Amino acid sequence: MDERKNIKTTLTLVSLVLLAGILYWGQNNLSTFQIRILNLAAIFVILGVSMNLVIGFTGMFSLGHSGFMCIGAYTAAILTMSPESKELIYFMEPIVPFLAHVEWPIFAAVIMAALISALFGFLIGFPALRLRDDYLAIATLGFAEIIRIIVTNTITITNGSLGLKNIPSIKSMWVYWGCAILIIIILKRIINSSWGYAFKAVRDNEIAAEAMGINVFHAKLLSFTIGSAIAGIAGALMGFLITSIDPTMFRFLFTYQILLIVVLGGMGSLTGSVIAGVFITIIMEWLRVVEQDMNVFGLLTIPGLPGMRMVIFSIGLLMIILFYRQGIMGTREFNWDWLLDKLKIRRGSKRGVSL
Amino acid sequence: MSMDVLLQNLANSITLGSLYALIAIGYTMVYGIIRLINFAHADLLMVAAYIVFYGILVFSLPWWASFAIAIVLTTLLGVTIEKLAYRPLRNAPRISALISAIGVSFLLENVGIVTIGATPKPFPRPSELVWNIHAGGISFLSTTIIIPVVTVILLIAVTFMVKKTKIGVAMRAVSRDFEASSLMAVDVNKIISATFAVGSGLAAVGGILWSLQYPQVDPLMGVFPGLKCFIAAVMGGIGSIPGAMIGGFILGFVEVMLVGFFPGVSGYRDAFAFVILILILLFRPGGILGENVVEKV
Amino acid sequence: MSNVLHTDNITMQFGGLKAVSDLSLEINQGGIIGLIGPNGAGKTTVFNMITGVYTPTSGKVIFNDQDITGLKPDRITALGIARTFQNIRLFNDLSVLDNVKIALHTDVPYSLSASVLRLPSFFRGEEKIHQQALEYLKIFGLDTIKDEIASSLPYGEQRRLEIARALATRPTLLILDEPAAGMNPNETKELMELINWIRDEFNLTILLIEHDMSLVMGVCERIYVLDYGQIIAEGIPEEIRNNKRVIEAYLGEEVG
Numbered sequence: 048m049d050e051r052k053n054i055k056t057t058l059t060l061v062s063l064v065l066l067a068g069i070l071y072w073g074q075n076n077l078s079t080f081q082i083r084i085l086n087l088a089a090i091f092v093i094l095g096v097s098m099n100l101v102i103g104f105t106g107m108f109s110l111g112h113s114g115f116m117c118i119g120a121y122t123a124a125i126l127t128m129s130p131e132s133k134e135l136i137y138f139m140e141p142i143v144p145f146l147a148h149v150e151w152p153i154f155a156a157v158i159m160a161a162l163i164s165a166l167f168g169f170l171i172g173f174p175a176l177r178l179r180d181d182y183l184a185i186a187t188l189g190f191a192e193i194i195r196i197i198v199t200n201t202i203t204i205t206n207g208s209l210g211l212k213n214i215p216s217i218k219s220m221w222v223y224w225g226c227a228i229l230i231i232i233i234l235k236r237i238i239n240s241s242w243g244y245a246f247k248a249v250r251d252n253e254i255a256a257e258a259m260g261i262n263v264f265h266a267k268l269l270s271f272t273i274g275s276a277i278a279g280i281a282g283a284l285m286g287f288l289i290t291s292i293d294p295t296m297f298r299f300l301f302t303y304q305i306l307l308i309v310v311l312g313g314m315g316s317l318t319g320s321v322i323a324g325v326f327i328t329i330i331m332e333w334l335r336v337v338e339q340d341m342n343v344f345g346l347l348t349i350p351g352l353p354g355m356r357m358v359i360f361s362i363g364l365l366m367i368i369l370f371y372r373q374g375i376m377g378t379r380e381f382n383w384d385w386l387l388d389k390l391k392i393r394r395g396s397k398r399g400v401s402l
Numbered sequence: 403m404s405m406d407v408l409l410q411n412l413a414n415s416i417t418l419g420s421l422y423a424l425i426a427i428g429y430t431m432v433y434g435i436i437r438l439i440n441f442a443h444a445d446l447l448m449v450a451a452y453i454v455f456y457g458i459l460v461f462s463l464p465w466w467a468s469f470a471i472a473i474v475l476t477t478l479l480g481v482t483i484e485k486l487a488y489r490p491l492r493n494a495p496r497i498s499a500l501i502s503a504i505g506v507s508f509l510l511e512n513v514g515i516v517t518i519g520a521t522p523k524p525f526p527r528p529s530e531l532v533w534n535i536h537a538g539g540i541s542f543l544s545t546t547i548i549i550p551v552v553t554v555i556l557l558i559a560v561t562f563m564v565k566k567t568k569i570g571v572a573m574r575a576v577s578r579d580f581e582a583s584s585l586m587a588v589d590v591n592k593i594i595s596a597t598f599a600v601g602s603g604l605a606a607v608g609g610i611l612w613s614l615q616y617p618q619v620d621p622l623m624g625v626f627p628g629l630k631c632f633i634a635a636v637m638g639g640i641g642s643i644p645g646a647m648i649g650g651f652i653l654g655f656v657e658v659m660l661v662g663f664f665p666g667v668s669g670y671r672d673a674f675a676f677v678i679l680i681l682i683l684l685f686r687p688g689g690i691l692g693e694n695v696v697e698k699v
Numbered sequence: 700m701s702n703v704l705h706t707d708n709i710t711m712q713f714g715g716l717k718a719v720s721d722l723s724l725e726i727n728q729g730g731i732i733g734l735i736g737p738n739g740a741g742k743t744t745v746f747n748m749i750t751g752v753y754t755p756t757s758g759k760v761i762f763n764d765q766d767i768t769g770l771k772p773d774r775i776t777a778l779g780i781a782r783t784f785q786n787i788r789l790f791n792d793l794s795v796l797d798n799v800k801i802a803l804h805t806d807v808p809y810s811l812s813a814s815v816l817r818l819p820s821f822f823r824g825e826e827k828i829h830q831q832a833l834e835y836l837k838i839f840g841l842d843t844i845k846d847e848i849a850s851s852l853p854y855g856e857q858r859r860l861e862i863a864r865a866l867a868t869r870p871t872l873l874i875l876d877e878p879a880a881g882m883n884p885n886e887t888k889e890l891m892e893l894i895n896w897i898r899d900e901f902n903l904t905i906l907l908i909e910h911d912m913s914l915v916m917g918v919c920e921r922i923y924v925l926d927y928g929q930i931i932a933e934g935i936p937e938e939i940r941n942n943k944r945v946i947e948a949y950l951g952e953e954v955g
Contacts (some may be wrong), residue, residue: 050737108497174684180496181439182683186633189676192629196673235817240814240821241804248790249803258750260776260805260868294680310501315792341515354515361509368488378792 055383066228074220077213082220083288088286088328089223093140093230095308095320098278102306103314103378104243106250107271108184109174110302112278114191117198117297119160119279120286121205124214125149126156127287132213136168136206137289153217157226157283164279165272167194172271176264188299199294210293217287226284235317237273239293246270250315257388300357304331312374334359406540409429411544411662417615419654420553424608425631426638426646427560428601434577434641435597436492441503444628445510446602447609450476451525451619452518454610458526464506465528470669473606477653479594480602489591514621527618532614545615552611557647564643568594577641626672630657639692648690653678702906703728703872704749704780707757709768711744712912713927719928721758726872731898731905733915735939735950736925742908743785745925746876749906750782751775762872777805781870783861785877785908795841798849799832827936831866839863841846849933855886862893864875875907877913887911891918916940920922924948 068286070119073085083240101109130148141147151159205211215224230272237243245266246258255262286292305372308327334356366372423449432440450472457468462545487506491499531543564570572593583590612627613619633655638645653675661668682689704726705782711719719741724909725730734742747753749760753847760768769773834949836842839859844852849860858878865873875894879887891914898905909915915922916936924939926948932939939945 093614104499106497108500174680178683178687180435181437181500182636182687185439185629185636185681186680188629189633189679193673193676236815236817237811238812241807241809241824242811242814244797244804247793247797249846251790251792252782252788254752254772255784255790258782258784258788259780259802259864260773261772261801297867303504306501306504314497353655354512354520357512358516360502360511361505361512365487365502365505365509368498368505369487372494372498380861 050216051384051387052116054387058386059232063228066224070220070224071374075344075380076353081220082218086218086220086223086288089220089227090281091305091308091328092321092324093277094279094283094305095275095312095324096231096234096307096317098302099309099312099314099317099320100238100246100277101270101274102237102309102322103138103305103316105246105267107267108180109175109187109274110184110192110299110306111175112185112274112305113173113297113301114187114194114299115278116282116285117191117194117294119210119271119282120292120297121198121282122131122279123153123156123160123162123283124203124211124286124292126151126159127153127212127215127334128213129215135210137210139207142206146204147306153215153222153287157172157260157280160283162279165276166283167202168272168275171266171271172268172275172363173226176267191297191299191386193304195297197282202368205294206379207318208294208298210291211286211366212291214286214292216290223284223288226280228270230280231317231321232275234273238317242266247315260370281394294346304360307360307367310364310367310372311375313376313378315373315378316374316380318379319374324373329362331356407662408509408582410542411658413542415655415658416657417546417654418550419651420550421608421612421650422609422627422631422634423531423647423650424553424556425627426602426634426650427557427643428605429632430635430638430640430643430646431573431597431601435573435594436488437496437552438488438499438503439632440488440601440699441500441628442487442502442506442510443480443509443601443605444624444631445514446476446480446605447612448514448619448624448626449479450609451604451613451623454613455523455525455619456530465531469610472605472610472687476606476609477599477603480598480605484595484598489594511621511625518621520621522618522620522623525613527614527617539581539596543615545611548609550571552607556607560600560604560643563600589633628674630672633682635673635687636679636687637682639689642689642691645689645691661687666696702726704762704906706749707759707761709748709755709760711741711746711748711753711826712756717928719748721754722928722930724923724930724933726763728902728904729898729903730906731894731918731920733789733919733922734906734925735910735912735915735922736931739765740925740948742925743876744928746782746874746908749775750848769868773805774899776868776870779871780874781868782864782874783858783865783876783878785880787857787861789849789857789861789864789949791848793849794846795852796832796836796845798864798946799835799861799867800828802864803828803831805868805884805911809906816948830923835867854881858882858905859893862897866897870903871905875905875909877908877910879909882911884913887914890914891901894918 073082100113102109126149127147129150134149171190175183175190178186199208238246245256245261248259249263249266250262253263304327308323309320311322311327311337312321425444428443430441432438434444450566454468455477457463457471459466480514483506487502488499507551511667531544531548534541535544564573572583572588573596575588576590576593580590630653631650634649636649637652638647638649656678657674660674661671702725706722706724709719710720710721712719712741722745734745734912736742744753748755751767751770751774754769758768762778762780767778790801808827809820813821832944833842833845836845839862841856841860841863849857853858862875862878879890882890894905895918897903907919919936921935922933923930924938924945931948932945933944
């Protein structure tokens with residue numbers, strides 16, 4: 048039995064309270080800009096952990112994440128836009144009648160986004176997950192592109208390449224970080240359970256996993272569907288944050304950024320994805336500096352280089368994968384045991400003094 | 403569809419098919435030898451196109467000199483990429499190499515955006531090469547003939563090289579059995595470099611010819627052709643050079659003909675290739691000419 | 700004596716190559732049966748057909764009176780056949796304990812919602828699995844290194860872990876694929892004792908492929924000899940040792 052269990056439970060509760068406190072303080076004291084960045088970070092954290100579930104924990108190299116984000120974003124947007132907005136925005140062709148007067152509350156829309164994305168994840172996973180690594184990558188990439196192309200062409204539902212605007216705006220950190228924390232807790236619990244073991248077994252040695260009685264295909268499909276559902280939620284939240292979406296937002300570029308987060312944080316570590324998600328979001332903003340003209344000591348102006356951010360990102364990804372493949376956390380997670388060991392708080396009375 | 407339009411479409415499909423075939427070979431050769439999808443392959447066509455662009459417009463070089471320089475430099479780039487970004491990961495899990503390939507692809511595209519700008523620029527077509535031909539009521543560009551001819555010549559050359567030359571045989575040996583080949587005193591690294599050189603050279607030619615046919619260059623011009631050519635290679639049987647050729651031609655044909663007969667689906671044009679890919683991967687992953695590899699348990 | 704497993708004329712054809720032809724063998728309850736033969740004879744192919752990795756091109760595999768031909772490996776494991784692999788297939792990045800726990804998790808004692816909501820059934824289930832896994836590790840002397848990463852173990856311990864893991868799936872038939880590969884004579888002797896012990900302790904039937912003759916002759920009660928995908932001899936160790944055809948197959952030439 049774990050003698051330090053009570054300490055650990057207390058620590059967890061205390062941190063949750065602290066977190067709530069920080070969110071409260073942040074919501075009331077930070078600037079709109081800073082809040083927006085932190086909310087964006089929350090979305091990237093959600094994307095990072097969901098992609099990590101599929102790639103890092105189950106070993107499936109899926110590059111289709113942006114497709115599921117797209118589905119989630121459009122679902123939530125269409126369900127929450129007011130009928131007046133819809134009439135205004137859909138001016139090339141009016142929206143399909145049964146969606147014209149639909150206006151759902153945010154919470155329901157997010158749930159629906161998750162469900163529809165999960166459905167697509169299931170449908171796509173069914174054929175695609177039978178494929179090997181590299182083929183899976185291209186197939187999922189292909190599916191994401193097909194989704195985008197369909198969205199661009201079904202104008203009466205999605206307004207095509209014009210995109211959607213006037214999506215209800217949510218600015219509260221509680222929503223974004225609340226979702227993020229909830230999702231992290233749920234994922235952590237799934238991973239530390241029978242299903243998580245199955246995912247890791249499939250990742251490490253598919254043939255051995257099957258020999259141990261695990262239905263490999265079911266495990267892969269479950270992981271993929273959960274990952275897609277969460278990506279859908281992230282997409283929905285993105286819509287509420289930026290208030291306008293269009294198909295070009297969900298190009299492969301997006302998946303690539305999430306891939307960077309997953310690799311940087313460590314494939315197989317939720318903690319890593321959280322750290323990397325926040326880090327990358329902040330760096331991405333900070334690097335905007337590079338894309339603007341820089342005034343050096345008022346003497347000369349170094350012209351801004353648009354697109355330089357992505358060059359730096361590409362180099363960053365290459366450096367990590369070539370020299371630091373483990374990422375920040377490797378497959379380790381932050382846990383209280385590590386902290387307590389560091390603070391020399393003993394594990395149990397067998398060793399003498401306990402806390 | 404009238405006979406004229408049909409002929410026009412046929413001609414276009416042969417042209418497009420040739421371009422796809424040239425680029426697909428590079429994918430299939432690289433995959434055959436190191437089992438890697440070289441995501442960066444198609445971006446080389448963009449690099450070659452831009453080198454020609456700069457050669458002609460900025461340095462005022464004659465077109466044949468720009469072409470030659472472009473091919474040489476692009477080939478060197480391809481070989482360098484293998485040495486720096488793929489070779490170190492040869493013993494790493496496959497996902498790492500794939501991520502590296504994606505990284506290189508993105509780097510090339512974004513360097514392009516930064517240095518040249520994202521807006522498409524018109525490609526300078528040399529008038530010696532591109533002119534209008536009028537025959538029996540239809541008119542078409544000279545490229546409609548030049549491209550397939552050049553392609554066929556190159557395809558014959560590559561096939562000859564792979565079947566008859568020492569290096570070609572070594573390439574096939576390494577694709578069959580990596581370890582055994584290195585035990586047979588085959589310098590595996592050199593063979594892999596040579597494979598990348600050939601593939602990149604073909605991509606460079608493909609890029610130049612592409613720009614002659616569709617005279618607009620932008621940093622992302624390789625993205626869709628790249629995906630489609632990979633799909634073509636899979637369709638023909640990944641690892642098989644004749645397969646890549648066949649796949650390229652079929653894909654070009656299907657793409658042009660479908661839009662020709664059903665103009666309403668032109669918005670979905672790019673989606674066809676993906677649909678075909680998924681169907682193949684599900685029902686005949688070996689492709690038309692490929693074999694099914696069974697993993698040893 | 701009842702028969703736990705038998706195969707009826709199973710054949711495996713890969714394209715033009717017939718790896719195994721018309722093979723029929725019978726494994727009796729509680730026996731330790733060996734399958735030997737020169738390299739490439741098809742031994743692992745037979746294993747793979749029994750454990751569902753390959754589906755026989757023709758013929759049937761019957762386990763406990765149930766036709767299991769063509770079932771997938773996870774179903775076959777659930778029915779009571781466990782195996783180890785010729786080139787060890789442990790879950791390399793997971794700990795020794797986790798490797799065994801995975802095998803125990805397949806009789807899932809709680810639902811997905813119970814794990815997400817962390818209901819008591821989850822904690823009970825996990826505790827039970829944890830204890831059972833430790834028991835298995837203790838038997839094989841691996842409990843002291845339970846938190847080590849599997850790939851860091853020395854070869855002999857990896858082999859023992861693989862066997863422990865296979866046993867954790869609670870099989871009635873255990874199939875061992877070259878368990879003595881890479882072992883020195885001392886380790887092989889220990890392995891022989893281990894095999895006998897687990898057969899008695901866990902009420903198992905054991906089928907093993909092996910090259911190491913001392914192990915085969917020392918522990919097997921009956922032996923099948925395979926060559927070019929067909930059975931060329933069958934009997935008790937003494938009979939096999941003196942069988943001319945077997946000697947020829949191994950030496951590849953006529954003897955006396």
